[in-house]
Amino acid sequence: MSVEHREMGKSAVRLEGRYKLTGKSIYIDDMPMADVIYGCTVRSSCNRGKILDIVFKDGVNWDEFTIVKAEDIPGDKNIHLIVNDQPWLASDRINHPEEPVVLLAHPDKDQLIKASTLVEIIVEEERSVHSIEESLAAKTVVWGKDNILKKMNIEKGDVSGQWKKAAFVVKGEYKTGAQEQLYIETNGMLAIYSEDEGVTIYGSLQCPYYIHNELQPLFNLGPDKIRIIQMETGGGFGGKEEYPSIIAGHAALLAYKSKKPVKIIYDRAEDFVATTKRHPSKTILKTAHDKSGKLLAIDIDFALDGGAYATLSSVVLSRGAIHAAGPYQCENTRIFARAVATNCPPHGAFRGFGAPQSIFAMERHLDVAAKKIGIDPIAIRRINFIQDGQSTATSQIVRDKVDMNILLDRALVATDYNKKIEEYEKFNKNNKLKKRGIGLSTFYHGAGFTGSGEKALASVVSVEGLENGQVQVLASSTEIGQGKNTIFAQIAADALSINYEDIVIAQPDTKFVPDSGPTVASRTSMVVGGLVQKACLELRKQLLQSGLLKSKYSNEDFAIAVSSYCREKGALTASAHYQQPDEIKWDDKTYRGDAYATFAWAVYVIDLEIDLLTFETRLIDFYALQEAGNILNPTLAQGQIIGGVAQAIGYAIFEKCCWDKGFLKNGSMTNYIMPTSEDLPNIRCEFYEQDTAYGPGRGVKGIGELPMDGAAPAILNAISNAINLDPVEIPFLPEDLMEILSRKEAR
16 A cells, blocks of 8 residues: 655654764764874974974984875875865975974874974974955965955946945945854864775765865875765864865875874864864945935955965855845946955865855945935845846846745744834933844855856765665765755655655765765755655656556565565666756856855844943844745754854854964864853744755755854844944954944044
8 A cells, every 4th residue: 555755844853863862973083993003293383484494303213103294295295176276285385374294193192292292394484464455465475476366256237337326325344254163073084095995084074075086186096096984973064075185185195104094183272273264254345225225236345365275265255255245136236256365274164155254244234224324224125125037146037936025024023123123222221231232134045056066066866775675875965963864864765755764874985975066055955855856766766667666555565676676686776967957057257147046045133132341242032034945854954043043143243263473372162262052042943935946845945054144244233233333343242342332432
């Protein structure tokens, strides 16, 4: 008898949850390995200069150590990413503090630590650059001819012709700081080398095929001689996208030279100071409005600090630039964007990928503009919201049905917004030491790789029947805490009309799973999940055509059919390859066209209280409403939003990277202050569901990055509402509040 299955849309229990809860999950530092030795990295202690010598001082028996320098690298000396400018190990120049120069390995960890302190890197120091402004001035050139890692220009309409027509012209400058990903598990890799097998890497990572691709030129080996296996991974947030290639390469070089397995596990201090962080940004915004507040022109100068090397700055810049004009209709838009080099450790991927920086600027600017025009922040948004059929800054026609006013109306009701505006105005008049405010942000986030990225990736997913009757999904998408395993199992079970428990998710291992692209860019459920569904439908079709499975079947019937097929006919497999929909058109040169297949949309509202005695900001209530297609697993989706909002609250008012000529001075959890559960408000999360053309089932959109975008501007808009001043930089700390209020008092 046929069984009706609807696994998608349910809060199915996490597949790996029991193992994590009981401590049975194996992380890289837990993994036993016979004859393993331990590796470490000796780093630069200056910010820029010429290497004169490397001295190995007395104090240990250096003959017992495996030592790797740049001259020992068997293949390409530079990391292969977008621009091959970053060396695996510095050989003649230092370009940032903490740059790796020497690798050491030894069986005894204590001896290894001691030895690392006895390596002296002698450098002739040179002038360095440490801010966006310094880099753009180019008085000291530290990268290329002009310090520009990447620049782009997005133009639509006639911006220059609008200023004289405008009733109001509003200018503003907005800044955001760096942010540490602060995943619970630090970076770690185990490398094995053999002449026959090549290089095998076990590690904590997001993107197995990134490492697979980068280690091939490092060792001059073919793809069949590089194997990458993801271990259980304790969070990534982008911090384990591109950076794990470096630590994997370092461990592999030590294994290559020692002919022994080598494990490198960063402690928190090293992970803090040496790995990539969110790009700091500076945005100069100028908008033209008519008397009602309608946008006539948007002119944006958007700049990111990329650090010493290019890494992923060009693609972070493109996403930030594309999102910079927000979910608003404006026929005349110009976005000039640059990523610049400084002598800080390279910045890289972080949840949101450039969009939190530019969205912060636009959402803060709209509140500033509303104040100047004399209307409220709600009105200026309503009059400018983009509608389906209209075009974004890249001239992309919005095809999905979208009505931000519906989301806004629902959010206003859910938060008693208008009532609180009145209440807080009265409260503030009657209280000298406490002020309350409410603020909001309205925004969107593109799902999937930007532009032609998904087409270039050409992702593949496979499924196979197992002899025990179960079906296994093979994909390189990684479980990093977000629930990918569970979601894929639900999608597969729904497509096959079988029980969710009868789906097996293969551990990502490049020897067995195809390249389904990296676990980034809010693409896993929508893009790769769609391929899981297609592959499963093809496998089901094969079973039906074989005659072993009838059109109406039970879960048991399906399992018997799979077992019989494997026993009688051999391998039962099916694959699905990504094919870009015909309607998606993108020009990589002009940055015009369909930047993303679809967008998720959101309205966030925050109310808070400020203590004018301690200058602390206490968040009272946070409401997050988002339209992201259909929700595959409500519990996991809420977890993503609530976790992302918590991380964004840290970005807004807690987490500050304190730099001293490229050195991170507060690289520990003692003095890098992140929000705890005591600092967070009640975060209310709701979804407005509707069908979309993309992804599995009735359509889904990515949500992993969305909550990172809207919290910071909503918080600062609420602060502005409370104190009637306009902070324009994050993180906005108590000392910043004290300074801005002191300036107000002085005036």
